[in-house]
Amino acid sequence: MDQNKFIDDLISQMTVEEKAAQMLQVPVSVVGMDAAREWARKGVGSFLNALGSEMEELQKVSCEESRLKVPVIFGIDAVHGHGLNRKATIFPSQLAMAASWNKDIAHKAAEVTATEVATDGIHWNFSPVLCLARDPRWGRTDETFGEDKYLAGELGAAMIEGYQGDDLSDDTSVLACAKHFIGYGEATGARDSYDTEITFRKIRDEFLPPFRKAIDAGCATVMSAYGSIDGTPLTVNKKALRGILRDEMGFDGVTVTDWDTVNALITRQRVCGNHGDASRLAADAGNDMIMCTMEYYDAVIEEVKSGRLDEAVLDEAVRHILTVKCRLGVWEKPLKTGKPGSIGCDEHHEAALEAARGSVVLLKNDGILPLDPGKKIRKIAVIGPNADDIRAQYGDWTYFTHPVPGIEKEPERPYVTLLEGIREQTESTGIKVEYSYGCSVNRMGYYKGNFAGIPEFMEQCYKDNAHRYDSYKEMPYINEAAAMARSADIIILALGDNYNQHGEYNDRADLRLSGMQEALFRVLSTLHIPLITVLISSKPLAIPEVVKKSDAVICAFNGGMYGGRAVAETIFGKLNPSGRLPISFPYTTGQVPVYYNQFPGWHEGRYVDCPEKPLFAFGEGLSYTWYEYSDLKFDAASKTVSVNVKNTGDKAGTEVVQIYVEDVVSSVMTAVKNLAGFSRVELQPGESKEVSIRLDDEAFMITRPDETRVIEPGEFVIYAGHSSKDEDLLKVSVTL
Numbered sequence: 001m002d003q004n005k006f007i008d009d010l011i012s013q014m015t016v017e018e019k020a021a022q023m024l025q026v027p028v029s030v031v032g033m034d035a036a037r038e039w040a041r042k043g044v045g046s047f048l049n050a051l052g053s054e055m056e057e058l059q060k061v062s063c064e065e066s067r068l069k070v071p072v073i074f075g076i077d078a079v080h081g082h083g084l085n086r087k088a089t090i091f092p093s094q095l096a097m098a099a100s101w102n103k104d105i106a107h108k109a110a111e112v113t114a115t116e117v118a119t120d121g122i123h124w125n126f127s128p129v130l131c132l133a134r135d136p137r138w139g140r141t142d143e144t145f146g147e148d149k150y151l152a153g154e155l156g157a158a159m160i161e162g163y164q165g166d167d168l169s170d171d172t173s174v175l176a177c178a179k180h181f182i183g184y185g186e187a188t189g190a191r192d193s194y195d196t197e198i199t200f201r202k203i204r205d206e207f208l209p210p211f212r213k214a215i216d217a218g219c220a221t222v223m224s225a226y227g228s229i230d231g232t233p234l235t236v237n238k239k240a241l242r243g244i245l246r247d248e249m250g251f252d253g254v255t256v257t258d259w260d261t262v263n264a265l266i267t268r269q270r271v272c273g274n275h276g277d278a279s280r281l282a283a284d285a286g287n288d289m290i291m292c293t294m295e296y297y298d299a300v301i302e303e304v305k306s307g308r309l310d311e312a313v314l315d316e317a318v319r320h321i322l323t324v325k326c327r328l329g330v331w332e333k334p335l336k337t338g339k340p341g342s343i344g345c346d347e348h349h350e351a352a353l354e355a356a357r358g359s360v361v362l363l364k365n366d367g368i369l370p371l372d373p374g375k376k377i378r379k380i381a382v383i384g385p386n387a388d389d390i391r392a393q394y395g396d397w398t399y400f401t402h403p404v405p406g407i408e409k410e411p412e413r414p415y416v417t418l419l420e421g422i423r424e425q426t427e428s429t430g431i432k433v434e435y436s437y438g439c440s441v442n443r444m445g446y447y448k449g450n451f452a453g454i455p456e457f458m459e460q461c462y463k464d465n466a467h468r469y470d471s472y473k474e475m476p477y478i479n480e481a482a483a484m485a486r487s488a489d490i491i492i493l494a495l496g497d498n499y500n501q502h503g504e505y506n507d508r509a510d511l512r513l514s515g516m517q518e519a520l521f522r523v524l525s526t527l528h529i530p531l532i533t534v535l536i537s538s539k540p541l542a543i544p545e546v547v548k549k550s551d552a553v554i555c556a557f558n559g560g561m562y563g564g565r566a567v568a569e570t571i572f573g574k575l576n577p578s579g580r581l582p583i584s585f586p587y588t589t590g591q592v593p594v595y596y597n598q599f600p601g602w603h604e605g606r607y608v609d610c611p612e613k614p615l616f617a618f619g620e621g622l623s624y625t626w627y628e629y630s631d632l633k634f635d636a637a638s639k640t641v642s643v644n645v646k647n648t649g650d651k652a653g654t655e656v657v658q659i660y661v662e663d664v665v666s667s668v669m670t671a672v673k674n675l676a677g678f679s680r681v682e683l684q685p686g687e688s689k690e691v692s693i694r695l696d697d698e699a700f701m702i703t704r705p706d707e708t709r710v711i712e713p714g715e716f717v718i719y720a721g722h723s724s725k726d727e728d729l730l731k732v733s734v735t736l
């Protein structure tokens with residue numbers, strides 16, 4: 001039967017109660033199975049956070065006991081692997097993956113994740129995040145592709161294509177979800193789910209481009225954000241959800257609210273005084289599916305029956321939902337089948353290792369790296385809280401951080417921490433590797449009662465001193481680490497943050513190393529033993545002293561199940577790092593925002609107590625070889641940039657050629673430069689290649705105060721080079 005006719009017939013049979021239920025997404029982990037069964041009988045549209053037998057039972061009830069027998073769809077957050085299943089393949093976080101600047105890695109990670117999620121029967125993955133992390137204090141920085149709209153759009157589109165494949169009815173294809181629409185990461189003070197004081201002009205200029213690429217890539221669903229724009233919550237922001245997303249961008253898929261945001265209109269944002277108003281405004285603003293606000297059901301039915309809400313609004317939402325269900329083929333196959341036996345298979349693990357390798361960023365190297373085991377290294381001291389803590393390495397949205405029924409919290413092998421990776425690399429070399437914890441990442445008070453990863457003796461210390469824990473209590477452990485390090489030839493120190501310090505509502509006011517980590521670093525740096533610092537963290541941290549006093553600095557962010565192996569391979573030269581920063585590092589917290597594409601301005605380029613430039617810039621990353629750029633050309637007719645890149649070192653390597661565009665004079669202020677293209681190029685020692693990149697019109701556009709997007713004729717500067725820093729770029733002026 002013709003799909004539209006099928007849907008028309010179904011809607012014509014549905015009562016207003018069944019339409020309201022179809023718009024609801026119910027969290028099984030919250031309501032429990034008894035209530036979930038009842039919702040299935042009512043004809044609920046979707047569940048989230050259900051796995052295994054619970055999911056099978058709920059689909060059976062939906063298909064056999066509801067009046068119209070419309071199958072439900074199941075959603076989950078598998079945002080860097082199917083992380084709520086302890087046997088699944090865990091990839092680097094989006095931020096770490098973004099450091100690879102590799103669309104193939106992003107696509108493969110999504111393809112693997114979709115296969116594993118679908119093998120668990122799930123239809124819908126609430127991924128990718130397309131928010132921009134322009135203030136690293138924000139707790140969800142790790143979930144983003146960093147600070148840049150172009151990089152986020154390119155990698156986000158690649159993930160969407162990886163999740164959805166060629167046909168949503170395929171066994172291993174799942175619905176992707178572009179989130180969170182829109183401007184969510186730009187909230188005042190980087191406060192999660194807070195108000196964002198920006199204009200729609202700024203939204204179109206900075207935050208919309210990744211969503212445009214997502215829609216062009218065919219993304220089936222879009223999630224509206226928790227926060228608000230200048231006082232209007234996104235949940236009821238008709239201009240954003242209908243005016244821009246639907247009418248202008250032509251999005252025809254399903255919109256879904258974020259978790260219980262309809263209720264938040266009353267309890268947090270206080271723009272509604274009751275569920276009737278909240279439900280009516282949310283439906284009217286263009287939300288098709290309502291996540292986790294069960295009060296919506298009765299309230300919206302009453303709004304329709306009272307005549308305050310036109311039932312046609314529900315019909316439109318239900319049509320979007322049923323259309324996506326038809327595309328998934330849920331009537332034919334109520335649960336996804338995926339690829340049996342694929343969860344955690346070798347091929348998937350290999351993909352996670354490749355992603356981890358691409359994500360390693362070498363930020364400083366005074367020549368100490370790569371280590372040569374043959375060079376009189378007798379002992380390596382591995383120190384620090386994050387050297388052997390898989391929770392810190394995994395980061396958010398893995399089974400440590402989000403409760404899903406039936407999922408134990410203990411890690412499942414295989415995974416390789418940094419300490420284990422170093423032991424792998426030094427096996428049968430005769431090099432002695434000793435480990436000392438040194439100190440905790442943060443004060444015990446932040447631990448949510450989970451001591452995993454802490455040596456026995458420290459756990460007891462915490463428990464004995466819980467009532468009066470002070471950081472200084474850790475001095476004995478710092479001294480112990482220093483004593484062990486004294487006899488070492490090399491110190492490898494792993495610092496950063498832990499899962500208590502990122503994620504929703506876990507924003508930070510201070511980006512310095514937390515707990516006693518700075519004290520630990522200072523003690524070790526006074527030993528004057530070659531010191532390699534590895535940052536295993538969810539975000540950039542303010543580490544100027546660490547950078548100054550370390551002989552080498554590696555940024556790994558949350559590298560996933562093989563993050564430790566990839567860093568160890570880099571340290572010992574098995575891997576020539578090609579990672580480039582997707583986000584800038586500040587000298588100090590008070591310096592943020594430090595994203596590279598700032599407006600030109602006064603401020604004289606510095607604070608009285610801090611430079612304006614970041615500690616490390618967007619696009620930065622070293623290699624064990626060097627690259628030279630020459631012959632930059634721009635063909636205005638085809639908007640194609642070409643530049644020659646030569647490997648002038650003695651090791652093969654991969655360079656990430658970056659292209660930026662500056663609009664020299666514009667009727668409204670524009671950034672000093674914006675990323676407009678990039679390309680990874682592999683070069684043997686001495687080899688050179690010409691790289692050509694065609695630029696989109698978007699690269700030359702600005703958004704005028706009336707919110708129109710135009711290319712204003714005039715002078716532009718095209719940059720090509722190794723990072724966003726002027727000193728790393730060739731440039732050519734062109735007139736369009």
Ligand code: GLC
Binds near residue numbers: 077
């Ligand atoms: C969360 C997040 C969103 C996630 C959703 C479902 O609060 O904001 O990213 O997909 O709820 O878990």
